[in-house]
Amino acid sequence: MLFSGLDFAVAGGTLLHVRGANGSGKTTLLRSLCGLFTPDSGEIRWNGESTRRLGEDYRRDLLYFGHLNGIKADLTGIENLRVAATLDGDRVDESAIWAALARIGLVGFEDLPTRMLSQGQKKRVALARLILSNAPLWVLDEPFTALDVGAVDLLETLIAEHVAHGGIVVLTTHQEVGLTSGQVERLHLGS
Amino acid sequence: MLRVFWCVLLRDLTLALRRRTDVLTTLFFFIIVVSLFPLGVGTERQILQILGPGVVWVAALLASMLALERLFAADYEDGTLEQMVLTAQPLSLLVLAKITAHWLLTGLPLVLIAPLVGMQYHLSDDAILIMMVALLLGTPVLSLIGAIGAALTLGLRGGGILLSLLILPLYIPVLVYGAGAVTASGIDMADTRPYLALLGAFLVAALTFAPLASSAALKISIE
Amino acid sequence: MASNWFRFAAPASFYPLAGRLIPVFWILTGVCLLVGLYWGFFQTPDQLGGSNAQKEYYRIIFIHVPAAWMSMWLYVVMVCWAAIGLVFNTRLSFMMANAVAPTGAIFTFLALWTGAFWGRPSWGTYWDWDPRLTTELILFFMYIGYIALHSAIDDTRRADRAAALLAIVGLVMVPLIFWSVNCPDPNQCAALHQRSNLTQIEGNILFSMLAVTFGFWMYSFATTLMRLRSIILTREADNTWVQELLVKGGRA
Numbered sequence: 085m086l087f088s089g090l091d092f093a094v095a096g097g098t099l100l101h102v103r104g105a106n107g108s109g110k111t112t113l114l115r116s117l118c119g120l121f122t123p124d125s126g127e128i129r130w131n132g133e134s135t136r137r138l139g140e141d142y143r144r145d146l147l148y149f150g151h152l153n154g155i156k157a158d159l160t161g162i163e164n165l166r167v168a169a170t171l172d173g174d175r176v177d178e179s180a181i182w183a184a185l186a187r188i189g190l191v192g193f194e195d196l197p198t199r200m201l202s203q204g205q206k207k208r209v210a211l212a213r214l215i216l217s218n219a220p221l222w223v224l225d226e227p228f229t230a231l232d233v234g235a236v237d238l239l240e241t242l243i244a245e246h247v248a249h250g251g252i253v254v255l256t257t258h259q260e261v262g263l264t265s266g267q268v269e270r271l272h273l274g275s
Numbered sequence: 276m277l278r279v280f281w282c283v284l285l286r287d288l289t290l291a292l293r294r295r296t297d298v299l300t301t302l303f304f305f306i307i308v309v310s311l312f313p314l315g316v317g318t319e320r321q322i323l324q325i326l327g328p329g330v331v332w333v334a335a336l337l338a339s340m341l342a343l344e345r346l347f348a349a350d351y352e353d354g355t356l357e358q359m360v361l362t363a364q365p366l367s368l369l370v371l372a373k374i375t376a377h378w379l380l381t382g383l384p385l386v387l388i389a390p391l392v393g394m395q396y397h398l399s400d401d402a403i404l405i406m407m408v409a410l411l412l413g414t415p416v417l418s419l420i421g422a423i424g425a426a427l428t429l430g431l432r433g434g435g436i437l438l439s440l441l442i443l444p445l446y447i448p449v450l451v452y453g454a455g456a457v458t459a460s461g462i463d464m465a466d467t468r469p470y471l472a473l474l475g476a477f478l479v480a481a482l483t484f485a486p487l488a489s490s491a492a493l494k495i496s497i498e
Numbered sequence: 499m500a501s502n503w504f505r506f507a508a509p510a511s512f513y514p515l516a517g518r519l520i521p522v523f524w525i526l527t528g529v530c531l532l533v534g535l536y537w538g539f540f541q542t543p544d545q546l547g548g549s550n551a552q553k554e555y556y557r558i559i560f561i562h563v564p565a566a567w568m569s570m571w572l573y574v575v576m577v578c579w580a581a582i583g584l585v586f587n588t589r590l591s592f593m594m595a596n597a598v599a600p601t602g603a604i605f606t607f608l609a610l611w612t613g614a615f616w617g618r619p620s621w622g623t624y625w626d627w628d629p630r631l632t633t634e635l636i637l638f639f640m641y642i643g644y645i646a647l648h649s650a651i652d653d654t655r656r657a658d659r660a661a662a663l664l665a666i667v668g669l670v671m672v673p674l675i676f677w678s679v680n681c682p683d684p685n686q687c688a689a690l691h692q693r694s695n696l697t698q699i700e701g702n703i704l705f706s707m708l709a710v711t712f713g714f715w716m717y718s719f720a721t722t723l724m725r726l727r728s729i730i731l732t733r734e735a736d737n738t739w740v741q742e743l744l745v746k747g748g749r750a
Binding site: 423427431432433434437441444445447452469473488491492495496 | 636639640642643646647650651655656659660663664667668670671674675677678679682683684685
């Protein structure tokens with residue numbers, strides 16, 4: 085049993101910072117929020133309705149960024165983004181993809197399979213999904229690991245923008261995230 | 276819906292084309308297994324004609340099963356499978372697209388190489404024709420049923436061996452009627468129609484239920 | 499009334515209940531098997547069948563048929579528990595499915611083994627690719643597959659659910675496999691096994707066959723519950739009630 089008796093609600097325009105020691109169940113909590121893990125008991129609601137019942141309607145509003153980058157090493161950055169955008173159900177907007185590539189600083193590398201990129205660059209490709217996404221709920225599990233300084237700044241800006249636009253960010257990280265507007269809530273797991 | 280199906284299908288085909296050897300290994304495995312049998316049981320024309328249909332089908336079962344292990348494994352390891360589960364698309368549709376790509380890469384080549392193999396076993400033109408039709412109907416069923424096993428054994432140690440233990444018994448109906456059709460063609464071409472009709476029925480049933488079962492299995496395995 | 503039933507769905511309250519039931523089932527097993535086998539060996543005719551008479555060796559039927567029946571029935575039982583577990587997410591149902599599987603596999607093996615011994619004098623061979631025999635073999639593979647998949651997955655939760663799904667897929671496929679081996683040529687069908695019809699069986703034979711079946715059934719209950727108790731203990735080892743039980747047991 086990792087955790088029990090957890091009860092919280094998050095409003096729009098909030099950053100929820102989940103903290104806790106290693107093994108306290110941060111990842112499990114985040115995966116439960118996404119529906120990747122079914123808790124033994126309890127319910128997760130989105131806009132007042134059970135996420136299980138909402139199913140696809142909930143997943144449309146959700147973006148999950150896990151320990152794995154979720155990009156194919158044999159596809160180029162732009163191909164990866166195209167597939168991700170199509171699967172999210174969006175019309176693929178080429179100019180938006182190019183804009184996202186420019187923002188993560190990978191223009192010029194778009195023809196290379198991501199396998200040829202550095203660790204940090206791969207992470208940036210994965211981050212580009214945040215730029216392209218329309219989902220109001222972001223669930224980010226340790227997004228700052230393996231990022232270089234520039235990418236950390238970019239991610240912080242992205243999170244701040246998302247919260248400022250009324251989105252929700254749930255994340256685990258060991259560092260503080262500065263916000264321009266909106267509020268930060270903290271949840272501490274474990275004793 | 277169709278757009279998403281195409282997107283995943285093309286993605287998997289593109290990935291396979293960038294790793295061409297994976298596709299060719301399955302095909303060559305099939306050819307080698309089929310070519311070894313005459314060396315083991317003797318090259319007498321009549322024996323080969325009797326054994327041919329069964330050998331080709333068993334080799335097809337093994338080849339399609341070997342390839343199955345990779346069906347979801349790569350996507351599981353780099354996290355793209357997780358992302359697929361979390362998209363707003365029905366998972367069974369994405370799974371169906373992946374299975375289709377898998378069949379195009381591993382099943383279809385077997386159908387196309389069948390005439391060559393048939394010649395090795397001195398099969399008549401009729402028998403070869405029926406074998407191609409039977410393989411065309413049967414190999415997708417193998418991919419569809421096998422996908423359930425591939426999803427269940429995702430990421431396990433020794434998953435390949437386990438997969439064969441779980442899935443090979445389920446292949447029996449396809450094996451029986453697939454090989455039976457080719458044998459029947461030696462007697463009367465009209466006799467083969469019930470066999471092919473049954474294989475077609477299996478294909479429809481598998482197309483309906485296997486993607487649902489596979490996506491349920493994937494959700495269980497990913498947790 | 500309803501709350502009583504749900505009380506036993508919790509492993510903690512089912513554990514002592516199972517403990518009390520096990521001796522009862524063992525006694526019933528002994529009684530039924532003794533009656534059934536005595537009746538089968540001493541109160542039934544020496545010859546069986548009309549045109550192709552089966553001599554004394556037909557008495558294998560008193561083990562063979564009940565074992566084959568139980569092997570199929572237990573698979574259905576296993577799938578039912580597995581399905582209940584998947585739908586209602588109850589821990590005990592998965593444990594139940596898990597506990598049934600080895601007993602089912604044993605009966606399948608018993609049916610195959612006795613079948614081979616019967617086949618030798620009556621068909622002249624230990625093994626024949628008879629549809630029912632072949633399907634029984636496939637059923638054995640299914641049980642083995644279930645057990646193998648379950649033990650290959652370290653995470654109990656995933657193991658339970660994955661094996662349950664496999665069992666359900668198996669249940670759909672077994673009739674199809676039986677049908678395909680029973681009728682390999684859709685233009686015509688044939689089988690070695692005689693068509694069975696319970697109403698044509700002599701009363702004494704039927705009685706002892708049913709008695710042994712009932713004995714096997716009680717045996718399944720007894721072994722399943724014993725296995726279930728050990729599964730419950732292993733899985734709930736961290737819970738307080740198991741710790742208390744251990745302390746009590748140590749003192750006694």
